[in-house]
Amino acid sequence: MLRRIHSLPALVLGLLIAVLAISGAILSVNPAIDRLGTTVPERGQVSVALLAERIAENFVGVEQIQRSPSGSIIVYYNQGDRAEAMRVDPLSGKAIGPYAPSPTTRWIKNLHRSFLADTPGRAAAGISALTMLVLCVSGMALLLKRVGGWRQLLRPLRGSFSQRWHSELGRIALLGLLMSALTGILMSATTFGLIPEGADTEPAFPTAVETPDAPVPVGTLPALLEMDLQDLRELVYPMPDTPSDFYSLATAQGDGYIDQATGVLLVFQPHDRVQNIHELIYRLHTGEGLWWLGLLLGVCALSVPVMSATGVVMWWQRRRLMPRIANNSGAQAADTVILVGSEGNSTWGFANALHDALHKAGKRVHTAPMNLLAKEYRQARHLFVLTATYGDGDAPTSARQFLARLERFSGDNKPAFAVLGFGDRQFPRFCQFAREAREALFRRGWTEFLELDTVDRQSSQEFARWGEAVEPALSLKLGLTHVPSHPQTCPLELISRMDYGAQVNAPTSILRFGPVASPSAGGRLRRMLGISELPHFDAGDLVGIVAPGSPVPRFYSLASGSSDGFLEICVRKHPGGLCSGMLHDLQPGARIDAFIQPNPDFRPASGKSPVVLIGAGTGIGPLAGFIRNNTGKHPMYLYWGGRDPASDFLYEPELDGYLADHRLTGLNAIFSRTANGGYVQDRLLDHASQMRRLIEDGAQILVCGGRAMADSIRQTIDAIVAPIGLDVATLKLQGRYREDVF
Ligand SMILES: Cc1cc2nc3c(=O)[nH]c(=O)nc-3n(C[C@H](O)[C@H](O)[C@H](O)COP(=O)(O)OP(=O)(O)OC[C@H]3O[C@@H](n4cnc5c(N)ncnc54)[C@H](O)[C@@H]3O)c2cc1C
Ligand SMILES: Cc1cc2nc3c(=O)[nH]c(=O)nc-3n(C[C@H](O)[C@H](O)[C@H](O)COP(=O)(O)O)c2cc1C
Incomplete structure (x- = not known):
């Protein structure tokens, strides 16, 4: 349901939302550019009167001075009978250059506000902003569900390329997108009069004095002398040669009129609360006067087209995976x-x-x-x-x-x-x-x-x-046939091997493979971009390997994730074994064909609860991979059984390193062919009370290895947790007991 709430509106309005986001991202640069090209005097440094006086020294026929939220000053004046607009320096009042708003910016603004379609377009923009809000909230809920709650929000994400990028960008950009969507909705609602914009009346025009005194120079007007330039929005000059007219003033605090002879503020109407809120919303949406926020929001908005594209890919992949059944009758109509x-x-x-x-x-x-x-x-x-x-x-x-x-x-x-x-x-x-x-x-x-x-x-x-x-x-003739398509394999090259166990009759090798450089254009591009040519996988997934001589792939549990940059397995050689024999004969440089079989259930749960890893023999492979990736240093305990520490202590140096850097909390290796040796289940029994404590603390148990070992581990854990009213079946139901058994 939640997924439908997220994907349906996105699919319907995705394109409009992407247009809003891209145009918004482009517009977001304007306040910063504006700010970069402007010197903003400190508060108290320049009064409006001072600037007006300096402008008067440089321009005649001034009609209006405007200050943008970024601080740039524009002077509108008449030269002969031509109206001109000039950007001026706020300190000297000298011309910087003519002011000509870019037609491209105006076009993008229109696109952003109304999709170039006036009122219907404005309504569509408002609905798109509302949809964006729904996408943010539902996306957040989906992400939380995926990672397992707020506390896990920052943990590394798994999944396909599109899934990871979609979620990763989502969690980075969420706050910015939420702010843009919310402020966009409010601005849209104001445009359509659904919420008030604040006092829409202008301050009452002052009554003209019958015999006004002669105007004084603008730089001497007391109301403007007291006003800091930072508060100015707009100063409109009186009509020339009309002593009964007034200066009209707009400031950050309110609007009013100034007598051109006395310089007194005759009328002033402060902004009301609604106007102030509306203004804040406008600034938060556009970044006007808050150029850094504008840039931040713009960067967040840029994630939208990427999320739209990855979202469509994910939707398409799901659709492709969910088989389409032709002529599917309804459940109640079917026989x-x-x-x-x-x-x-x-x-x-x-x-x-x-x-x-x-x-x-x-x-x-x-x-x-x-x-x-x-x-x-x-x-x-x-x-x-x-x-x-x-x-x-x-x-x-x-x-x-x-x-x-x-x-x-x-x-x-x-x-x-x-x-x-x-x-x-x-x-x-x-x-x-x-x-x-x-x-x-x-x-x-x-x-x-x-x-x-x-x-x-x-x-x-x-x-x-x-x-x-x-x-x-x-009593039907069906003629049922179906030939499934085989998984697509990719070539791998052996990089290195470590051999163990020959002396104890358990020849076992840790084999590390890398990708084979593809000569295709795609392969070259990936290499140029530094993208691994390995398929995506995590420790705990399986790799299927097809050995010459048998069409049936053999599975091996992966001891690494693709993010490690290599594919590692731990293989025990079976007497006469086709695939294990072939793998044991490989020398560095040799190649095999393989495919990834995801096994997403066999993973340490996210979070800080302890994880108890239990295995024997080659079962250590994925467990070592989990420990290697435990960069969050959550409590992880390894119980592992081998034959002889002198011959088959797999991963011994790595495990010592993991203990030292706290990726591994406790290492319990036990060997069956040594004096006072035993099996891994014996060590678990020795540590029964510690195990109970860990399980009471919410520990998850992951078991990997052969059938016989897994069976006796299950019995052992059943016996250990019985006194606390638990059993393996319950732990399994809670997702706290997972097995990879072969
Ligand atoms: C989910 C899964 C994960 C696995 N992970 C690993 C792993 O990480 N490391 C690893 O070494 N193996 C693992 N295996 C076992 C692996 O897939 C092969 O079964 C094993 O390598 C033997 O294949 P083979 O072609 O060499 O033997 P085959 O040619 O198929 O058989 C040759 C001889 O080996 C015996 N044999 C085959 N499989 C086993 C077995 N599992 N136990 C005891 N005797 C056997 C047969 O009875 C036969 O006598 C896993 C199996 C599964 C299903
Ligand atoms: C991780 C994993 C675990 C499996 N466990 C079993 C199992 O316990 N018993 C079994 O008979 N088959 C098991 N299989 C084999 C699948 O059931 C079999 O390949 C099936 O045809 C897959 O069908 P599907 O592609 O529709 O999921 C397992 C396969 C994988 C990848």
Whole structure:
């Protein structure tokens, strides 16, 4: 909902807002330029009378003296029968140069105020300012949601290039944009008379004296002698040879008239509060008289076109990722419902194929994410659940709310269901979430029309085979096929390797890769601009590597983020292992093809709560990456198990450095093949009371490594936290227990 509030108005009025912002940014330079070209005398240094006197020495036929908020002085005078305007020096009253407002500036001002379209344009500008305010507030709310609250507002941001720039600029420019939007709305409301501008009557014109005395020189008028130049806005001279006329004066405090013979201020009407507020709003919006603020606001405004562009890119990417299903019936009209659980979107491709085949066979099909399970399905006879599994047997993003929504399902009609799990047999809990969804449906009294089946690594053959089983169950001919597109790989070059563990039968290498310089124009440009050619990733994501001899990619947990400038993994060589063997044979300079598989759940939570990192063997990889990036020095404790400190103490020198610079708070390494050695779970038990304290303080636990280790860590933590009324399941629900298990 919040996202819709943010993106919908932005998409509709984005272009107008960008025009307002760019024109505003250009105009914002004017007060500064004006200020730079002007000497502003100190308060008390020059009175209006003094300046008027000096101007009189240099000009004849003066009609008006104007002082801009930046302090520049313009004199309007008549030369013969030609009206002239000249910029003058506020100290000497001498001419600096003719004053001719730039037609370009006037055009940009009109564009900014009314999109060159008079009253309708002014209304559009006002509505755009209002939309800007909505974007600022909703954008701020989205950002806070993303970073996890006010306190995290300054923490580094993650995401794609567009996401990061959009949010980064948003948080930098927010205050400036808020101020421009608010003041713009108020000015617009004043223009349309929606709020008062203050007293709109001029001071009463003084009654003329019947036989006025002869005028005295302007430089001797007492009212002007007392007035500092900084307070002047405008001094309009009396009509020449008209002793009954008056000087008309506008100052920062109010307006009035001066007798040209006595120099007395005859009438003075001070500005009222509303006028003062209106003036302040005007100055805050334009930067007039506050040139530094004008420049600041202008810089903030420049972020708007960039945010518009990145916003459109993000919207487009989301749209592209959210599959478009042709002929999608409404939930209540459909006779067949397909619910999809997916994170990386490949399952949507399979769901789309099923949707098309059922539609062609004459069915009214409704396809939606599992999170959008309806409260009832009035006409559905069949329900298909196609879901991937993530984390360690958990729900993918589009299915996280499914189990809770299922509990709230209130319809009498429960269509017969079939679950198809998508997973990867490399993960220990193969298609676990599909199984859980099925069990939950059973528990809620739904019946199954086809037994659960699974698809390993998006296999087209397994999907087609399942399709053949669906046909008799529905008495339909479907001919289901779908060939998923494979992830795009990028080349990487080995920069360095550190080898460990050979003596303890656990050959393990830390491999550090860099990008391969692309010969394309894009690659050259990136290098010229100093932009890394690595794809974006964070420690904790996975890299998929395709080894020659097998089309199936192997995953490795990343021990670095792309901001580190290299891609690092920690690989244990398996006897006869195709991919691990290939990686262990690599020498610096050798190249591999790889792709990034995001794993955004496996990350330290933001904030100051402690993080307990637990791993064994190569599981240290992402944990070391988290510690390296803990530049905020939040409390981080590492529990790690190896075999022998003399042979496989991975990352030992780095960890010592992290301890010294406080990126790591506590290091607990334990080795199984030494005297008095043990496993990592033994060390956790030794530290049970400290662990309980950390968990009571809100600690998050991140576990990385093999299945067996992860299982026993889970049991150990369960035992440790039982006395404080907690268990791993609860911690998982709270997002405080995350695993990367292989
Ligand atoms: C999410 C995820 C993250 C991973 N992260 C890492 C990591 O950071 N570092 C790392 O070294 N590995 C990691 N792995 C394991 C890695 O993906 C490969 O499975 C491993 O390198 C073996 O692949 P291979 O091609 O060398 O072996 P294969 O040719 O596939 O198999 C050869 C032999 O190795 C055995 N074998 C394969 N995998 C394992 C395993 N995981 N445990 C025990 N025996 C196995 C097989 O049973 C077989 O006998 C991860 C796996 C997953 C799913
Ligand atoms: C980080 C990560 C964790 C995964 N965990 C599991 C798992 O526990 N069990 C499983 O069967 N598959 C697991 N998978 C594999 C995905 O479920 C599988 O690739 C699926 O086809 C992805 O579908 P999607 O692209 O629609 O999300 C995991 C994949 C990733 C990247």
